Amino acid sequence: MTTVTVDILGPLARVTIDNPPVNALGQEVRAGLLAACHALAGAEGVRAVVLTCAGRSFVAGADIRELGKTPVDPCLPDVLAAIEGWRLPWVAAVHGTALGGGLELAMACHGRIATAAARLGLPEVTLGIIPGAGGTVRLPRLVPMAEAVPLVTGGKPVDAATAQRIGLIDRISHGDLIAEAEAFALELAGQGAPVPARARDLVAGEPVDWAAWEARLRKRGRGAAAPLEALAALCDTAALPAAEALAAERARFLRLSASPEAAALRNIFFAERRAGEALRRAQADPADLAQVGVIGGGTMGAGIATAILLAGSRVHLVERDAPAATAAAQRVADTIMASQARGVISQPAADAARGRLTVGSDYVDLARCPLVIEAVFEEMGVKREVFSKLDAVMPAEAVLATNTSYLDVNVLAATTRDPSRILGLHFFSPAHVMKLLEVVRADATGARALATGAALAKLLRKVAVVAGVCDGFIGNRIMAAYRRDCEFMLEEGALPQEIDAAMEGFGFAMGIYATQDMSGLDIAWAQRKARAASRPATERYAHIADRLCEAGRLGRKTGKGWYDYASGTAQPDPQVQQIIEEESARAGRSRHRFTAEEIMSRILAIMQSEGQAILEEGIAQSADDIDVVMVTGYGFPRHRGGPMFMGRSRAET
Numbered sequence: 001m002t003t004v005t006v007d008i009l010g011p012l013a014r015v016t017i018d019n020p021p022v023n024a025l026g027q028e029v030r031a032g033l034l035a036a037c038h039a040l041a042g043a044e045g046v047r048a049v050v051l052t053c054a055g056r057s058f059v060a061g062a063d064i065r066e067l068g069k070t071p072v073d074p075c076l077p078d079v080l081a082a083i084e085g086w087r088l089p090w091v092a093a094v095h096g097t098a099l100g101g102g103l104e105l106a107m108a109c110h111g112r113i114a115t116a117a118a119r120l121g122l123p124e125v126t127l128g129i130i131p132g133a134g135g136t137v138r139l140p141r142l143v144p145m146a147e148a149v150p151l152v153t154g155g156k157p158v159d160a161a162t163a164q165r166i167g168l169i170d171r172i173s174h175g176d177l178i179a180e181a182e183a184f185a186l187e188l189a190g191q192g193a194p195v196p197a198r199a200r201d202l203v204a205g206e207p208v209d210w211a212a213w214e215a216r217l218r219k220r221g222r223g224a225a226a227p228l229e230a231l232a233a234l235c236d237t238a239a240l241p242a243a244e245a246l247a248a249e250r251a252r253f254l255r256l257s258a259s260p261e262a263a264a265l266r267n268i269f270f271a272e273r274r275a276g277e278a279l280r281r282a283q284a285d286p287a288d289l290a291q292v293g294v295i296g297g298g299t300m301g302a303g304i305a306t307a308i309l310l311a312g313s314r315v316h317l318v319e320r321d322a323p324a325a326t327a328a329a330q331r332v333a334d335t336i337m338a339s340q341a342r343g344v345i346s347q348p349a350a351d352a353a354r355g356r357l358t359v360g361s362d363y364v365d366l367a368r369c370p371l372v373i374e375a376v377f378e379e380m381g382v383k384r385e386v387f388s389k390l391d392a393v394m395p396a397e398a399v400l401a402t403n404t405s406y407l408d409v410n411v412l413a414a415t416t417r418d419p420s421r422i423l424g425l426h427f428f429s430p431a432h433v434m435k436l437l438e439v440v441r442a443d444a445t446g447a448r449a450l451a452t453g454a455a456l457a458k459l460l461r462k463v464a465v466v467a468g469v470c471d472g473f474i475g476n477r478i479m480a481a482y483r484r485d486c487e488f489m490l491e492e493g494a495l496p497q498e499i500d501a502a503m504e505g506f507g508f509a510m511g512i513y514a515t516q517d518m519s520g521l522d523i524a525w526a527q528r529k530a531r532a533a534s535r536p537a538t539e540r541y542a543h544i545a546d547r548l549c550e551a552g553r554l555g556r557k558t559g560k561g562w563y564d565y566a567s568g569t570a571q572p573d574p575q576v577q578q579i580i581e582e583e584s585a586r587a588g589r590s591r592h593r594f595t596a597e598e599i600m601s602r603i604l605a606i607m608q609s610e611g612q613a614i615l616e617e618g619i620a621q622s623a624d625d626i627d628v629v630m631v632t633g634y635g636f637p638r639h640r641g642g643p644m645f646m647g648r649s650r651a652e653t
Contacts, residue, residue, distance in 0.1 A: 004032025006039050011047040011189075012182050013040055015090075022060035023053045025101045027072045034074045037082045048185035049090045051083075051109060052178060057096025058118070059105055067129065067257050067266060076101055076133040077250060080108035084196040089188035093181035094118045094169070099157060104131055107138040110194035112169040113181050114160045120168060121157025125226040127269060128262030128639060132253025136233040137245045138197040143167045144205025149234055153217055153227045167203060198242040210235055222507045224639040225261055260649070264641025268631050271624035271642070276464040278621060279439060279454035284447035286455035287399045289313055293369035295386055297328020297359070300403060301375035303431030306335045309353040310345065310432060311459045316369055317359045325359040332357055335432065363389050367398075371452055373425055375403040378523065383407065384415045391416040399452045401425040406472050406527065409442040420446030423453055426473060428633050436633035437462040438473050465629050468619040475629045477619075478643075481610040482603050486512055487542035489602060491584045493591035496562045497572045502596035503603070507637025514570055515635075517561035525549040544583050548576065607643035623648065 003019040003026075015036045017023045040046060053059060062076070083090055083105075092098070092106035094114035103120050106112050114120065122135050130136065131152065140148045143166040151158065163169045173180045188194065210231070217227040229252055237245045256262055291314040294305045305315045309332070317332070319325040333354055340350040366372050372394065374386045383402060390400055399421050402412050413419035424440025437460070439453040450466075457464035467473040472480050486499050500511020510518070525546065535541065548561065553576075555561035563570035584591050611626045620626050627642020640646060 002032065003029050004036055006036045008043055008046060009182075011045060012185060013043060013046045013049045014178075014182075015049055015051045016054055017052075017059060018054035020055055022057055022097075023055060023102070024061060024063045025059055025076060025105065026063035026066065027074075029059075030074050030076060030079050033079050034082060037079075037086065040086075040088075046088065047189040048088055048182075049086070050093055050178065050181045050185050051090055051105075052093040052181070053095070055096075058092070058094040058098040059102030060097045061100035061102055061123075064127065064266060064269065067127065068263060071254075076104070077246070080104060080133050084108040084110075084198065087193060089185055089194040091181050091185040091188065093173075093177050094120065095177055097121075097157065100124055100131070100135075101133055104133045104135045104138070107142060107168075107197055108134065110196075111184055111188050113171040113173055113177065113184055114163065114169050115173050115177055116160050118160045118163075119157040120160070120163050121155065122152050123155040123157065125153060125155045125224075125230050126265065128224075128226045128259060128265040129256045130226060130230040130233050130249065130253055132250055132257070134198065134246055134249065136230065136249050137237050137242055139168075140202050140234065140237050141197050141200040141242075142203065144203045145208050145234065145238060146206045149208055149213055149231065152234060153213070153230045198246065202238065208238070221639075222504070222509065222637060224507075224637075225259070226256060226639075229256060261639050263649070264639055264645060267624070267641045267645045268627060268638055271628050271645075272463050272632070274622070275625055275628045276439065276454065276457070276466055278441070278466045279450055279457070279464055282447040282450040282454060284451045286448065286451040287370035287397075289371060289452075289455055289459055291316065291369050292456075293318065293366040293372035294375060295319075295363075295366075295372065295390075296375040296377075297324065297331055298375070298377075299331075300427065300429060300431060302328060302331040302335055303429060303433075304373055304375055304403065304427055305332050305357065306339070306353075307427075307432040307460050309336065309356050310339065310349075311461075312356075313459065314356040315358070316365060317357065318363060318366060319359065319361055321361050325361050329357060329359045335430075339432070363393050366390070367393055367395060369398070371399045371401065371456065373401045373403055375427075378405060378407065380407055380411065383412055387412050387415040387422075397421075397448075399423070399449050401449075401453070403427050404440075405476050408471075409440050409469050410444075413442045413444055419444035421449050423449040424467075424469075424473070425453060425456070426467075434633065435462050436475075436629060437464045438467045438475065438629065438633075439464050440467050440469060440473055442469055463628060463632055465625045466621055467629075468617070470614075470617065470619050474614055474620050474626060475633050477614060478607055478610045478626070478630065479634055482606040483512055483516075484542070485602055485606045487544055488540065489594060489599065490544055490580050491542055491587050491589045492594075493584075493589075494594045494599060495572070495577060495580065498594060498596075499599055502594075502599035505596055506600050507640060508635050510635065513562035517555040517563055517565075517570065520555045520557055521545060521549050521561055522554045542583065542587075544580055547579050547583070551575075551579075604643055604646060608647040611644050611647075 005016050007014045019029050090109040091111040092109040098106050098120045122131050124131050147166045160172050221227045233249045236248045292308050294317045297319045305317050308315050319328050336350050336353050339345050402424050409424040413422035423445045426438035428434035428436050437457050496513040500513050503511040553560040559565050564573040614620045623644035626644050630636040631638050
């Protein structure tokens with residue numbers, strides 16, 4: 001099947017790209033576009049060209065599988081130069097998304113018209129590269145540089161209204177996109193020979209503070225190189241003639257395409273899309289998610305309810321009594337209002353979401369919900385009681401899920417008459433924001449329950465990873481392992497602020513001790529006390545965290561934890577250091593200093609060894625799934641690709 005076709009329609013030529021699913025600019029499409037240019041050279045009577053795409057979208061980017069490999073002719077810059085230099089105007093008719101190379105293609109055309117729902121952007125930095133076919137050179141000749149900088153360095157697309165306001169597109173179609181594009185093309189044809197974008201002057205606008213942007217990107221990128229390279233490419237555009245800026249951009253693109261950072265980001269890009277394969281193999285129809293039940297209206301329950309409401313479904317939330325239910329409803333309303341205040345949703349959408357919530361205290365009212373998710377306190381006895389109540393009132397076909405971080409889903413399933421309808425849905429806080437969902441498959445979890453987990457993840461636009469049953473599943477088990485070793489490093493000579501600094505220097509947003517202080521030390525303390533009786537006497541155990549909790553240092557909420565917060569910011573506390581040194585002496589450890597490299601080497605080694613054990617036990621389906629969990633749920637720096645990827649890459653070199 002030809003991926004690029006040319007139709008002559010009187011004075012117009014229509015060039016159509018048809019390369020499902022997203023019309024990626026692979027070699028065949030590039031060759032087809034160049035061939036279209038040659039074919040049109042001999043077409044008599046043609047006055048203008050409309051470029052359009054079949055399917056649900058305009059070109060959504062390059063073929064990512066080609067990145068990091070030797071470029072295959074024709075290269076995209078050559079194709080775009082042929083289009084841009086054409087004697088007749090080309091108009092890009094954009095629907096769906098125009099991203100990366102797709103937007104570069106549209107910018108090489110002489111006019112751009114888009115549907116109102118279209119989105120346009122240059123997300124290359126999210127793959128560790130920069131635009132490589134003139135994006136950083138043409139964009140500032142269409143929009144002010146102050147608008148170009150965040151588009152290129154941040155990678156986030158803009159909607160059609162914004163694109164028109166800043167000058168990225170010329171018009172918005174509110175009717176027949178192709179008919180309006182054809183009329184626009186003939187209008188341009190009547191204005192004489194088209195002027196290529198790269199031949200234009202830079203758009204005038206507010207001056208850019210390049211140094212301030214560099215400082216901002218260094219802080220935000222936490223070690224990622226691509227955003228800074230993108231900024232440098234734009235700086236070249238501001239200082240160099242177009243031809244030189246194009247050559248410099250291409251050289252940067254090729255160098256970055258072969259970089260370890262780009263390889264890491266490609267790994268996590270594809271890993272996220274492969275995640276949850278077992279869910280896609282489930283041969284069953286999912287439960288209807290038009291109405292979902294949630295039990296528990298605390299922070300997590302309210303977040304789960306909010307996520308479902310914002311996705312368009314109804315929620316019935318059950319609490320222990322009427323006052324608690326009323327408080328839960330307010331908590332959900334507040335969370336929705338916070339989303340509105342951040343500009344995530346509009347006022348009408350927020351009102352509609354709140355209107356889809358009902359609350360109560362009677363489990364019988366949940367019977368009309370095909371899926372019920374419990375999010376009560378993380379204690380086995382409490383959760384078993386909830387499942388016993390649900391089993392008594394829910395229809396046989398209903399799917400029952402537990403939002404647990406650590407507990408044995410098999411034990412909860414055994415509380416019910418039909419354990420095949422039980423699964424774990426481990427949300428991450430805040431549940432309406434975090435994109436990861438661990439779908440925990442118990443021994444008896446059936447295909448319908450798994451299919452429902454998959455459907456819920458799709459509804460909520462989350463990345464679903466399947467995990468087997470073990471203490472902590474995938475992410476919490478790995479975190480518990482490296483947290484334990486971090487405490488061993490404290491016994492051996494490190495200090496909390498040193499470990500946190502090493503992790504932040506590696507690319508984590510926060511170190512493990514600052515994170516613990518934020519979430520609170522008491523939950524993990526309760527879990528340690530619950531396991532104390534079964535812990536082998538020969539197992540190494542650090543008592544430092546227990547002593548902090550016994551002293552009432554439970555984190556930010558008590559003003560002290562691993563750090564002291566009396567000043568409003570985290571400050572190292574001599575009392576903590578004293579406890580650490582006392583425990584070192586009690587354990588008979590000789591203290592020595594750790595470098596940041598030694599700290600991260602230990603942490604990564606533990607992540608990788610625990611990840612390997614999780615793979616061998618069948619808890620995770622693949623090493624890629626482990627990387628997805630750690631990157632999307634636990635703050636592992638995305639530009640590093642994940643701990644398993646790093647271990648594999650090191651072994652290959």
